[in-house]
Amino acid sequence: MAERSASLTINAEAPIELPVYPASVGPAVLDVGALTRQGYFTYDPGFVSTASCDSAITYIDGDEGILLHRGYPIEQLAEQSGHLELCYLLLHDRLPRPAELRDFVDSIKRHAAVDEQALNFYTGFRRDAHPMSIMCAVTAGLAALYHDAFDADDEGYRVDTAHRLIAKMPTLAAMTYRHSRGEPFVPPREDLDYAENFLHMMFAPAGGDYEVNPVLARAFDRIFLLHADHEQNASTSTVRMAGSTGANPFACIAAGIAALWGPAHGGANEAVLNMLAEIGSPDNIPKYIKRAKDRDDPFRVMGFGHRVYKNYDPRAKVMQDTCREVLAELGVDHDPTLQMAQELERIALEDEFFVERRLYPNVDFYSGIILKAIGIPVEMFTVIFVTGRTPGWIAHWKEMVSAPYKIGRPRQLYTGEDRRDYVPIDRR
Numbered sequence: 001m002a003e004r005s006a007s008l009t010i011n012a013e014a015p016i017e018l019p020v021y022p023a024s025v026g027p028a029v030l031d032v033g034a035l036t037r038q039g040y041f042t043y044d045p046g047f048v049s050t051a052s053c054d055s056a057i058t059y060i061d062g063d064e065g066i067l068l069h070r071g072y073p074i075e076q077l078a079e080q081s082g083h084l085e086l087c088y089l090l091l092h093d094r095l096p097r098p099a100e101l102r103d104f105v106d107s108i109k110r111h112a113a114v115d116e117q118a119l120n121f122y123t124g125f126r127r128d129a130h131p132m133s134i135m136c137a138v139t140a141g142l143a144a145l146y147h148d149a150f151d152a153d154d155e156g157y158r159v160d161t162a163h164r165l166i167a168k169m170p171t172l173a174a175m176t177y178r179h180s181r182g183e184p185f186v187p188p189r190e191d192l193d194y195a196e197n198f199l200h201m202m203f204a205p206a207g208g209d210y211e212v213n214p215v216l217a218r219a220f221d222r223i224f225l226l227h228a229d230h231e232q233n234a235s236t237s238t239v240r241m242a243g244s245t246g247a248n249p250f251a252c253i254a255a256g257i258a259a260l261w262g263p264a265h266g267g268a269n270e271a272v273l274n275m276l277a278e279i280g281s282p283d284n285i286p287k288y289i290k291r292a293k294d295r296d297d298p299f300r301v302m303g304f305g306h307r308v309y310k311n312y313d314p315r316a317k318v319m320q321d322t323c324r325e326v327l328a329e330l331g332v333d334h335d336p337t338l339q340m341a342q343e344l345e346r347i348a349l350e351d352e353f354f355v356e357r358r359l360y361p362n363v364d365f366y367s368g369i370i371l372k373a374i375g376i377p378v379e380m381f382t383v384i385f386v387t388g389r390t391p392g393w394i395a396h397w398k399e400m401v402s403a404p405y406k407i408g409r410p411r412q413l414y415t416g417e418d419r420r421d422y423v424p425i426d427r428r
């Protein structure tokens with residue numbers, strides 16, 4: 001693949017030639033393998049400048065605020081496509097023909113139910129267990145139900161596993177919510193689409209009727225679509241790392257759920273609402289902006305900033321429009337939380353500290369406000385993110401295991417003691 005090479009000279013040593021591989025779009029990469037043979041490692045804590053793999057699924061240009069899924073801009077997909085069509089695109093690198101989409105949707109509907117035995121996973125959790133702890137556990141538990149057939153080398157197994165995970169995640173999420181409320185589980189229905197089914201399983205009274213609000217269903221389809229994939233973020237990299245050992249894909253997705261939980265990543269949507277509650281009033285915003293700028297103060301404006309985007313997160317713009325639609329539909333468009341978020345965004349975007357550091361709202365800044373307005377409890381917000389992100393995770397797992405790959409094994413800059421002899425305790 002190398003067309004060019006870089007030459008690296010360290011001290012007076014002979015130059016080290018590093019092949020340069022071109023990307024189809026965006027930055028080329030340097031193959032640094034030769035450095036190890038010369039006794040060096042690259043040093044890149046947090047992998048800020050490291051390409052861990054090659055992938056054809058998602059492309060992000062952080063400076064320009066561009067997000068493409070298989071080349072299609074997120075803005076066009078949000079406007080003209082739907083969540084399940086995007087899931088197909090992520091898995092199969094092209095848009096489906098009508099019959100293919102129908103078959104895919106039917107397969108997802110068929111796999112939406114969860115094995116009776118999986119219902120027992122929930123009985124071990126207290127009602128107030130954090131929903132993300134439950135989602136980690138029950139998803140890993142599915143590995144026990146689908147382990148015998150595990151064959152990552154078989155395309156049919158890979159596709160079936162992807163369909164099962166995409167189909168079951170909303171069901172597991174809704175069951176997690178209902179467990180927390182002590183309500184009986186409501187099974188999925190094949191006459192409802194993906195987002196409608198999710199709302200039905202979440203909010204329908206057991207055995208009773210429930211009318212799904214089409215505006216809320218469309219909002220959830222959009223929320224799932226916007227969260228579907230995002231290149232090699234922390235949780236997707238975790239799924240790839242786990243998958244590189246040959247682990248069961250359900251366990252790999254559980255590892256991704258664990259990584260997404262953190263407030264610096266997928267937990268930010270929950271943290272945004274907690275932050276807005278802590279700020280309490282628009283009058284307090286300047287005080288908190290001041291705290292965010294103080295290096296000695298751990299306070300950060302949650303939902304702002306991004307490792308890659310140094311421009312407005314294109315998903316945040318679509319999410320803000322969806323937020324306005326939902327609040328208007330629910331007659332809460334003067335929601336004080338939304339007004340405070342918009343005031344916080346206005347002040348931050350005019351503040352030199354944020355402008356200099358190119359800190360903009362990210363996907364999590366507005367999503368929490370929508371979810372709160374719909375009545376989703378704050379601790380369930382990241383579970384919604386899990387449901388949206390599962391297609392991306394399993395698409396990356398499928399892409400990786402479908403081609404030759406190496407087990408992930410980073411090295412380190414060792415800063416500990418050199419060799420020293422053991423000292424018996426009576427001589428210390």
Ligand code: SDX
Nearest residue numbers: 230233264265266268292300301302303304305306307357
């Ligand atoms: C997601 O990777 C992905 O793609 C993730 C995601 C996905 O779809 O998978 O997009 C989802 O995780 C979005 C991010 C959600 N997290 C938050 O909203 C939490 C708040 N954001 C920050 O924690 C932070 O912005 C991170 C963790 C997201 C990024 O951290 P970085 O890479 O350290 O940020 P940076 O290098 O751009 O920071 C530059 C400066 C630093 O200050 P200085 O050292 O220059 O003085 O900006 C500061 C940072 O301290 N900074 C912030 C800030 N984010 C960065 N200061 C105040 N508030 C913030 N939110």
